[in-house]
Structure formats: C-alpha cells, structure tokens
Amino acid sequence: MITAADILEEFQQNLIADGKSPKTVASYTCDVRSFLNWLEERGVGFDGGLTRLHVTAYRRHLIEAGYEANTVNKKINSLRCFNLFLIETGAASEIVVHPKKDRAKVALGSEKQVEVFSEEEVERILFHAQDRTRCSARDALVMMMLLYTGVRVSELVSVRLQDVDFITLTLRVVGKGGKHREVPLRAEVAETVREYLGTERKESPHRGSQFLLLTQRAGRMDKNTVNRLLRKHGNRLGIEMKPHKFRHTFCTRLVRCGVPLSTVAMLAGHASVQTTARFYVNTSREEKMRAIELL
Numbered sequence: 001m002i003t004a005a006d007i008l009e010e011f012q013q014n015l016i017a018d019g020k021s022p023k024t025v026a027s028y029t030c031d032v033r034s035f036l037n038w039l040e041e042r043g044v045g046f047d048g049g050l051t052r053l054h055v056t057a058y059r060r061h062l063i064e065a066g067y068e069a070n071t072v073n074k075k076i077n078s079l080r081c082f083n084l085f086l087i088e089t090g091a092a093s094e095i096v097v098h099p100k101k102d103r104a105k106v107a108l109g110s111e112k113q114v115e116v117f118s119e120e121e122v123e124r125i126l127f128h129a130q131d132r133t134r135c136s137a138r139d140a141l142v143m144m145m146l147l148y149t150g151v152r153v154s155e156l157v158s159v160r161l162q163d164v165d166f167i168t169l170t171l172r173v174v175g176k177g178g179k180h181r182e183v184p185l186r187a188e189v190a191e192t193v194r195e196y197l198g199t200e201r202k203e204s205p206h207r208g209s210q211f212l213l214l215t216q217r218a219g220r221m222d223k224n225t226v227n228r229l230l231r232k233h234g235n236r237l238g239i240e241m242k243p244h245k246f247r248h249t250f251c252t253r254l255v256r257c258g259v260p261l262s263t264v265a266m267l268a269g270h271a272s273v274q275t276t277a278r279f280y281v282n283t284s285r286e287e288k289m290r291a292i293e294l295l
Helices: 004-017 022-041 052-064 069-089 119-130 137-149 187-198 223-237 243-256 261-268 273-293
Strands: 170-174 180-184
Touching: 004 022, 004 069, 022 052, 022 069, 052 069, 119 137, 119 223, 137 170, 137 187, 137 223, 137 243, 180 261, 223 243, 243 261, 243 273, 261 273
Parallel strands: none
Antiparallel strands: 170 180
C-alpha cells in the first residue's frame, strides 16, 4: 500500500525532474512534509486524497499558531503545487487549493519595517568607496553593486563576467528559483567594474574564473567574505553595514522617488508586488507624512 512518505518522495522527484532549483525543491518538500505530519497528528492517513477541509483546517491552524502571513502564503503555494502534482498522477481529481482565496491577508498597518541607510550615510559610503587608500576597487564594487542594483548577496557572488553588458549597461541576475532578470547599471558602477577588471582582478591568481568577484584564495567570493568586508568598512565608517540593508535602501530610495511598486518589484526580483508593498509601503507613508509636516 502506498504511504504518505512514498507520495512525498515521488513529489520531490517530480520537482527535480521539472527543473526546480535545489532550494525550491527543499522548500516545497519541507512545507508538504509539515502538512502531512499535521494530518498524521490528527489521525488522518494520507493516500493522495487531498480535500478542501484539509486545506482550510491547516490554514486556520497556521494562523492560530502565530505564523506570519508571508509564511502562511508560502506554505499555501507549496500545497497548490502539491495539489497539481496529485492531479497529474491521478491521486486527486480536483483543485482544492485556491491561493487567491486561501492566502492570509496582511492587516493594514502591519507591514514590515525595514532598516535602511540615511541619505547622509549613503553619501559617506560612496565617498569612502572612491578612496583607494581606504577601499580597494573590489570592495568598492561590492558596495556599489549592492547599493545601486539591490541584488541579494547570493545573487552578487553568483555574477559571472558574461552577466555584465557594457554596451547596454545592464546586469543579468539569476535570482531565486533560477529566475533571470536584468537590472540597469549606473555609469559609475560600470566604471568601477572596468577598474576592478583592469587592476586587482587582472593580477589575481584566479583571474581565469568565470565569476566576477574573486578572493585571494578562491575563484569566487562567498557570502561570508561579503559580510566580513562590509563589517570591516562599516566599522571604519561607524555604520552598521549588512547586505540586506543595502537592498532595503535600494528599494526604499526608488519608492521615495515615486517609482511604481510594480517596477520596484521587477528590479528587486520579488515574486509579487505584494511582497514589495509589505516591506516598503510604510516607508512611503512616513515620507509623505514628513512632507506634509513641512507645510
């Protein structure tokens, strides 16, 4: 007799065969495993017959357990994928997971607050990045790419030489789930790339690497190295510098400039505009309130 564990294993293999990234496979599999364990705790033996009651009861359980809306919605999306898989294999016959209906709503005013650099801090970081007596071309490039492209640190260390297009001044980014996006490069960022390629990187023992950012020991910079160099320069400036603080600053500055959330979402590689709004709508409100107080 087929067991829940067998179904989960088949689901995982199906995700892999479908070309999903390892992180996506792990995330979906973990979410479905938690759901199946929840059913088992309630004495429900799962044989593939997913029902609407299962979904609504599990959603209610997640909300009552205190999970944040974005976590609930991620789990609902995983169950939707599982539902489609069950239909494809003949174990289920109908769609019982409806994301638009089942997604948890974010209450007005509960949007997440984010930590960003002030404009004065941004200016100090940029002046520091231009000073080669205090900051190498490579470290300057790291800070400028984080500040002006909004890439995640995992995306930054994955940038290859071929991803930088000096003709169109664009950066090709491979984001979550293997999704690609293009981000425009400011002229000064492109110039720093050229400087790094013609000096420090050219002299590196790993200069034959396909990756843009190198270290003395490896042909690819890792996330820990990025965190260490940001901490080093942050200590010199008296500013706490973390990769995601740069990303939040990038998005916040765009919102402040009146860029539509849909455009900010595309540039940041967010899965939906709702993700962008959840993080940055409060920032926009605060800016508008400060503007009104100047009257």
